[in-house]
Amino acid sequence: MVSKLPRKETSRKPNMREAILAAAEELFSVNGFNAVSVRDIAQAAGANPGSVTYHFKTKDGLLLEIYQRHCAPMNLRRSELLAAAKRIRDPQDRLEAIVRAYVLPAFSSGSDLAGGGARFTRLRATMSAEGNEVARRIIAQTFDETSHAFIDAICECLPAVPRTEIVWRSHFLLGALYYTLVTPERVSRLSRGDADGSDAGEAIEHLVQATVASFQAPALDRPELARPRPATPPKARANPGPVVPR
Amino acid sequence: MVSKLPRKETSRKPNMREAILAAAEELFSVNGFNAVSVRDIAQAAGANPGSVTYHFKTKDGLLLEIYQRHCAPMNLRRSELLAAAKRIRDPQDRLEAIVRAYVLPAFSSGSDLAGGGARFTRLRATMSAEGNEVARRIIAQTFDETSHAFIDAICECLPAVPRTEIVWRSHFLLGALYYTLVTPERVSRLSRGDADGSDAGEAIEHLVQATVASFQAPALDRPELARPRPATPPKARANPGPVVPR
DNA sequence: CATTTGTTTGTACTATTGTACAAATAAGTC
DNA sequence: GACTTATTTGTACAATAGTACAAACAAATG
Numbered sequence: 001m002v003s004k005l006p007r008k009e010t011s012r013k014p015n016m017r018e019a020i021l022a023a024a025e026e027l028f029s030v031n032g033f034n035a036v037s038v039r040d041i042a043q044a045a046g047a048n049p050g051s052v053t054y055h056f057k058t059k060d061g062l063l064l065e066i067y068q069r070h071c072a073p074m075n076l077r078r079s080e081l082l083a084a085a086k087r088i089r090d091p092q093d094r095l096e097a098i099v100r101a102y103v104l105p106a107f108s109s110g111s112d113l114a115g116g117g118a119r120f121t122r123l124r125a126t127m128s129a130e131g132n133e134v135a136r137r138i139i140a141q142t143f144d145e146t147s148h149a150f151i152d153a154i155c156e157c158l159p160a161v162p163r164t165e166i167v168w169r170s171h172f173l174l175g176a177l178y179y180t181l182v183t184p185e186r187v188s189r190l191s192r193g194d195a196d197g198s199d200a201g202e203a204i205e206h207l208v209q210a211t212v213a214s215f216q217a218p219a220l221d222r223p224e225l226a227r228p229r230p231a232t233p234p235k236a237r238a239n240p241g242p243v244v245p246r
Numbered sequence: 247m248v249s250k251l252p253r254k255e256t257s258r259k260p261n262m263r264e265a266i267l268a269a270a271e272e273l274f275s276v277n278g279f280n281a282v283s284v285r286d287i288a289q290a291a292g293a294n295p296g297s298v299t300y301h302f303k304t305k306d307g308l309l310l311e312i313y314q315r316h317c318a319p320m321n322l323r324r325s326e327l328l329a330a331a332k333r334i335r336d337p338q339d340r341l342e343a344i345v346r347a348y349v350l351p352a353f354s355s356g357s358d359l360a361g362g363g364a365r366f367t368r369l370r371a372t373m374s375a376e377g378n379e380v381a382r383r384i385i386a387q388t389f390d391e392t393s394h395a396f397i398d399a400i401c402e403c404l405p406a407v408p409r410t411e412i413v414w415r416s417h418f419l420l421g422a423l424y425y426t427l428v429t430p431e432r433v434s435r436l437s438r439g440d441a442d443g444s445d446a447g448e449a450i451e452h453l454v455q456a457t458v459a460s461f462q463a464p465a466l467d468r469p470e471l472a473r474p475r476p477a478t479p480p481k482a483r484a485n486p487g488p489v490v491p492r
Numbered sequence: 493c494a495t496t497t498g499t500t501t502g503t504a505c506t507a508t509t510g511t512a513c514a515a516a517t518a519a520g521t522c
Numbered sequence: 523g524a525c526t527t528a529t530t531t532g533t534a535c536a537a538t539a540g541t542a543c544a545a546a547c548a549a550a551t552g
Contacts, residue, residue, distance in 0.1 A: 168449075
């Protein structure tokens with residue numbers, strides 16, 4: 001990654017810039033952007049506050065750099081996996097492979113290696129919830145393209161399901177993914193110890209299985225699929241309960 | 247809306263306390279806890295900064311009050327809907343009604359009325375992502391009980407699916423729910439306008455349908471269901487791709 | 493060696509933060 | 523009316539925020 005090869009791999013200069021990035025990534029992903037001060041980051045990285053300013057100019061610049069560091073490699077990884085998945089003949093198997101290709105890089109825990117990684121995904125989740133402006137811009141730019149590619153690939157597996165439906169369901173997938181990375185301990189708690197929310201392997205398998213099933217469900221049989229919707233509220237089959245709010 | 251009927255419907259004293267709560271709820275849910283200052287809240291509520299301190303003592307106290315204002319009514323509403331759903335005979339229909347009972351109060355948009363409401367749910371999502379300590383304490387206390395009730399009810403509909411599996415899938419449901427409230431515009435964007443992520447009715451229907459399908463999926467057919475897992479990686483049926491990370 | 497370049501340190505500045513508190517005002521009670 | 527209580531205002535304070543910048547230091551090149 002670093003352009004010019006370092007003269008000797010001395011331990012005395014462990015690349016402060018990298019340490020700051022790693023510390024910031026960790027702190028941001030756990031506490032959010034605003035709760036973490038530049039001084040917190042510097043301390044966690046064993047650096048001087050001024051050093052952060054030197055390398056990244058501003059706090060926003062630091063966040064930006066974290067994104068730019070991860071986005072390209074992660075999307076590349078996803079594309080590779082997606083391409084491999086698309087080569088599978090059987091639509092059923094292909095669908096599962098596609099979902100796996102989407103989920104896997106998001107969970108991979110390469111410390112700071114190019115595969116994306118759970119920490120970065122968690123950071124994205126947190127920034128998304130905080131409504132971070134820097135993050136919002138980058139996400140729409142960088143991820144929508146990949147998202148569309150996955151949606152298209154899934155659509156091909158499920159010709160009966162309209163694209164809009166796939167969009168919704170893959171949106172749910174991303175939400176589930178994010179939330180699992182943000183609050184893994186909740187799974188452990190609610191399962192009374194039978195599951196470990198922090199176990200990436202476990203989470204991936206359950207998530208893939210559940211998501212594939214949701215994708216394969218028949219589309220909403222409401223005649224008003226698209227935007228203009230009639231006044232009749234969607235009638236739940238056997239639920240006499242209250243009507244949709246608003 | 248205002249609880250105690252005001253002496254005369256003068257516009258001069260519109261219950262400042264309530265206005266502050268509403269403003270804080272809105273601001274927190276959109277920007278997170280840390281990005282919003284007490285002064286921001288006061289200004290949005292048309293109040294004086296000191297007034298916030300007077301009513302809620304601290305900023306944490308304000309957040310606490312928001313939770314306490316909503317938790318009880320919302321869980322009550324959920325319990326009612328759950329009880330009604332459980333009376334449905336057919337397991338298939340019952341499952342859908344249960345899921346709907348879980349989802350509906352979270353989306354209801356009663357301005358600040360007792361039904362819970364999308365704004366409060368969004369706030370919970372944001373606090374959860376930020377790792378807010380005040381929120382974390384209340385959530386584990388207040389919501390786990392309801393969550394267990396729902397999980398149990400779902401288990402009864404699906405005797406073939408182990409409880410752990412249900413826990414995972416309902417966790418995914420909550421994540422999807424949260425994310426849809428946090429980033430509704432993403433759905434609109436990715437669907438190229440065919441769907442409206444901010445339309446609660448639309449979101450609920452898609453979410454319920456997808457979730458019910460995911461619940462009905464057969465459990466992972468891995469012999470190592472519980473915690474101790476052997477070394478053999480879970481073999482995806484047709485995916486020759488990379489093994490589970492870490 | 494001297495010089496240049498890149499990095500780290502220390503400190504300082506201004507803005508904003510949460511909170512405290514006294515004074516002012518409104519509301520309610522007798 | 524006078525008196526008490528509740529609320530709102532205005533201002534102040536200490537702490538912390540992000541950032542700027544000069545000095546110190548390190549490394550490499552000539």
